[in-house]
Amino acid sequence: METTPKLLEDSLLVIWNDRDAARRLAAMENVYAANMVFYESNDGAAITGYQAINDLITTLQSQWAPEFRFELSHPAQVNHQVQHISWTLGLPGQPPVASGMDIAVIEDSKIKLLHLFLDAAGK
Numbered sequence: 001m002e003t004t005p006k007l008l009e010d011s012l013l014v015i016w017n018d019r020d021a022a023r024r025l026a027a028m029e030n031v032y033a034a035n036m037v038f039y040e041s042n043d044g045a046a047i048t049g050y051q052a053i054n055d056l057i058t059t060l061q062s063q064w065a066p067e068f069r070f071e072l073s074h075p076a077q078v079n080h081q082v083q084h085i086s087w088t089l090g091l092p093g094q095p096p097v098a099s100g101m102d103i104a105v106i107e108d109s110k111i112k113l114l115h116l117f118l119d120a121a122g123k
Contacts, residue, residue, distance in 0.1 A: 005076030007031055007111050008083040008104045012070050019061055024054050033110040040116050067091050073099060081106045 010031045018024045028036075028050045038047040038056070047053055061068075074086040083104045088096035098118065105113040 005078050005083050005085065007106060007109075008076055008085045008102060009072070011104065011111060011114065012085060012087055012102060013072070016057060017070050019066070021054055021058055024057060025050055028054065031111055032114075033107060033112045036111055036114065038114045038116070041118070064089070064097075065091065068097070071096075083111075 010027070015024050015027050015031060018027065032050065032053070035049060036053070038053050040047065040056070047056055068090055069092055070087050070089050071092065072085065073088050076083060076085040078084075083106060084101060085104075086101045087099065089098040090096035100116060100118040103115045103117070104111045
């Protein structure tokens, strides 16, 4: 079992920050289970598998300035098979346009489930 926050850090800082779809797909194989499920919101449907998640990232990145980056706002934490990370999104060195946290469930040393919690606007 992965007992360090590296998987979740790589998910955010390597995969979600990369604007090259082919590189993202390659990185996903080292971080995500093949049938990994991403829950973007409680109202949205589950997004499953490398290609669907990669397509979502491409779509979201097309709505952001090219310089936008995810950055850690607090050190990642681990409790057995669950990892938690807090982040911000925006131009480095400027106030973020979004913030939130990701919570991942690790299975067989890969992220099996990933849940996004987006902070409410204005907070």
